[in-house]
Each structure stands twice: as structure tokens, then as C-alpha cells.
Amino acid sequence: MLLNNRQGYGSVAIILHWLMAVLIIGLFAMGLWMVELGYYDSWYNRAPELHKSLGILTLFIFLFRVAWRFANPLPDPEPSLKVWERKASRFVHISFYLLIFIVILSGYLISTAGKNPVPFFGWFELPGLFTPFEHQEDIAGEVHLAASWLMMALVALHTLASLKHHFFDRDKTLLKMLGRNR
Amino acid sequence: MKIRNLVTIALVFSLASVTPAWSDEYVIDKKGQHASINFRIQHLGFSWLTGRFNDFDGEFSYDEKNPEAAKIIVNINPASIDSNHAERDKHLRSDDFLDVEKYETATFVSTAVKDVADGKATLVGDFTLRGVTKSIEIAVAKVGEGKDPWGGYRMGFQGTTKLVLKDFNIKKDLGPFSQEVELYLDIEGVRKQ
Numbered sequence: 001m002l003l004n005n006r007q008g009y010g011s012v013a014i015i016l017h018w019l020m021a022v023l024i025i026g027l028f029a030m031g032l033w034m035v036e037l038g039y040y041d042s043w044y045n046r047a048p049e050l051h052k053s054l055g056i057l058t059l060f061i062f063l064f065r066v067a068w069r070f071a072n073p074l075p076d077p078e079p080s081l082k083v084w085e086r087k088a089s090r091f092v093h094i095s096f097y098l099l100i101f102i103v104i105l106s107g108y109l110i111s112t113a114g115k116n117p118v119p120f121f122g123w124f125e126l127p128g129l130f131t132p133f134e135h136q137e138d139i140a141g142e143v144h145l146a147a148s149w150l151m152m153a154l155v156a157l158h159t160l161a162s163l164k165h166h167f168f169d170r171d172k173t174l175l176k177m178l179g180r181n182r
Numbered sequence: 183m184k185i186r187n188l189v190t191i192a193l194v195f196s197l198a199s200v201t202p203a204w205s206d207e208y209v210i211d212k213k214g215q216h217a218s219i220n221f222r223i224q225h226l227g228f229s230w231l232t233g234r235f236n237d238f239d240g241e242f243s244y245d246e247k248n249p250e251a252a253k254i255i256v257n258i259n260p261a262s263i264d265s266n267h268a269e270r271d272k273h274l275r276s277d278d279f280l281d282v283e284k285y286e287t288a289t290f291v292s293t294a295v296k297d298v299a300d301g302k303a304t305l306v307g308d309f310t311l312r313g314v315t316k317s318i319e320i321a322v323a324k325v326g327e328g329k330d331p332w333g334g335y336r337m338g339f340q341g342t343t344k345l346v347l348k349d350f351n352i353k354k355d356l357g358p359f360s361q362e363v364e365l366y367l368d369i370e371g372v373r374k375q
Binding site for chain 1: 267271275354356357
């Protein structure tokens with residue numbers, strides 16, 4: 001089934017979730033690695049180009065995912081969830097969407113400072129549309145790093161919570177995102 | 183920053199007070215932008231990369247009859263580095279290079295003038311960059327001086343020097359061809375009224 005229903009996620013939502021998980025964690029690790037590369041490293045120029053392209057890919061998937069999220073019913077939380085757990089998970093999910101957007105936007109603003117375009121796998125370039133403030137690349141750089149670390153803290157929390165539901169509460173929260181509850 | 187500025191101002195005033203009365207005092211023409219501090223560094227040994235510092239100011243004194251007594255002080259804002267590439271400039275401002283958040287000013291204060299001949303000379307002075315102060319030598323040549331058409335009196339000179347990046351704690355290694363950076367200074371001063 002492609003679409004979500006009240007009982008569980010459809011395959012599209014599940015694929016979007018895991019695809020973004022791989023991209024976001026991968027891009028985070030890549031970002032930390034690429035800024036430490038030596039000047040004569042063969043990846044010195046290639047890694048940032050790839051990082052930008054994958055970041056733009058994440059933007060497209062993110063936009064589609066948000067549209068998909070509103071076009072589909074949201075599965076009901078597991079009945080065993082306590083009120084605070086529902087509130088906390090909702091807070092974490094909304095924070096994820098916000099942080100993903102902030103990280104992508106700040107990354108775009110680093111790359112497009114000075115009105116440079118952002119490459120997309122040598123296929124096309126996303127133009128630098130606006131230069132909103134002075135020292136754009138420095139401020140955007142700090143926001144990009146801080147928001148990324150914050151997101152990784154949320155990833156850890158999100159992962160621990162899913163494991164808690166699976167192994168301690170023994171509910172279907174994690175199984176639903178693996179498409180295994182139907 | 184503030185304290186260093188005060189120290190600089192105090193230095194300028196003390197220099198002003200010890201310079202002989204016949205010496206002329208000039209302010210670097212920042213307002214009209216008739217001065218520039220440019221740098222160039224080799225890229226991989228294949229070409230030269232040129233950039234500049236957009237924000238600096240300074241004063242100098244010069245007397246034709248006594249050129250050895252000339253003095254100059256220049257303050258550079260390292261954050262104003264401009265290599266016409268925003269992402270590279272961001273990298274140059276970071277702690278890999280100039281660390282401009284920690285070291286907010288670079289200064290050159292002359293200490294001596296030597297080898298004066300034919301309008302050329304070697305200017306010796308203390309250069310502070312990234313918190314490191316080192317004595318450097320700048321080869322200077324006077325370009326010209328005289329009355330400008332607007333009621334002022336101007337004098338200009340050129341200077342060149344070389345810095346070793348590691349001497350100023352710049353740790354990022356750009357490879358064997360890029361250990362040194364050349365500085366090209368074009369300075370025009372307007373005589374104080």
C-alpha cells in the first residue's frame with residue numbers, strides 16, 4: 001500500500017523516512033569529515049560539491065515529504081502511549097522538520113553568499129537568489145553547524161525512544177516504520 | 183579590541199609628539215579610497231591568487247630632509263579580507279587562517295628606516311597578525327607628492343613585503359608552493375591641515 005491509513009504508514013512514507021535518515025546522518029558525518037581535509041587531498045573540492053548536491057537532493061525529498069505528510073492521514077499513536085509520550089514525540093517530529101529546514105536553508109546561504117549558485121550533481125545549478133544580510137556566509141555557517149548538532153541529538157533521542165518502545169514497551173511503534181505491522 | 187584601539191591611538195599621539203616640528207603628518211586617504219592593501223599567494227605553484235584587505239587606516243609622517251625619521255602606523259581589520267570568493271573568505275576568516283573572532287586587528291608600527299636612496303628605502307617595523315608580533319621589513323618607494331587640485335597636499339608610496347604564514351601561527355598547510363604570502367601596499371596620504 002502506498003498511502004498511509006489510521007493503522008500504519010504506507011510504503012512511500014516509510015521509504016521517505018529511511019531515505020532521509022540515511023541522507024541526514026550521512027551528510028552530517030560527511031560535513032565534519034570534509035572540513036578537515038588537507039588542501040592536497042583529492043576530495044578537497046569534490047567532497048563539498050557532493051555535500052551540496054546531496055543537500056539539495058534532501059531539500060527536494062523534504063518538500064515532497066511535507067506535501068505527502070499533509071496529503072495522507074497520520075497513523076494513530078500506539079494506544080499504550082502515555083499523554084506525555086504523545087506530546088514528546090509530536091514535539092520531536094515538529095522539531096525535526098524545523099531543523100531539517102534550517103540546516104538546508106543555512107547550507108544554501110553559505111553556498112550562495114556572493115550570489116554563487118549551488119551545484120546539483122553537475123546536472124543543473126540552483127541560483128543564489130538572495131543575500132539577506134552582511135557576513136552571510138559566517139552567520140549561516142554557525143547556524144548550519146549548531147542546528148546539525150542539535151538535530152543529531154534529536155536523532156539519538158528519537159532512536160532511543162523507538163528502541164524503548166520496541167524492547168521495553170513491546171508496542172508496534174518501530175514495527176510501523178518498518179512496514180511490519182499489517 | 184577597544185583596548186588595542188586605545189593603545190594604537192596613544193601610540194599615534196606619542197609618535198606625533200616626538201616627531202620634529204618640521205615633519206609633515208599625513209592621514210592615509212581612507213575616505214577617498216586611494217590606498218589598498220593587497221596580497222598574493224601561489225596556488226599549487228601554477229598561478230598567483232590575489233586578494234585584499236578592504237578595511238584599514240593609518241597615519242604617517244615624512245620629511246624630505248630627514249627621511250630616516252619617517253614613521254608609519256597602519257591598522258588592518260583582518261575580517262575585511264576579500265578574495266572575491268565568499269566561501270573562501272569565510273575559510274580565511276576562520277581559525278584555519280586569520281581567526282578574526284579572536285584576533286580583531288592587525289597592526290604595523292614602524293621602528294626604523296634604512297637604506298634610503300633615490301626615493302626608495304627599507305621600512306622596518308613590528309607587524310602584529312593573529313596575535314603574533316614580528317619585526318618585518320617592507321621595501322618602499324615613493325611614487326609622488328604635491329598639491330592636489332582641491333586644496334590639499336598628498337604623498338603616496340608603494341611597499342612590498344613577504345610573510346611566512348607559519349611565522350604568524352597560520353597552521354593550515356596550503357602546500358609547498360604556498361608557504362609565503364606577498365603583500366603589496368599602495369598608500370596615499372593627505373597632509374593634516
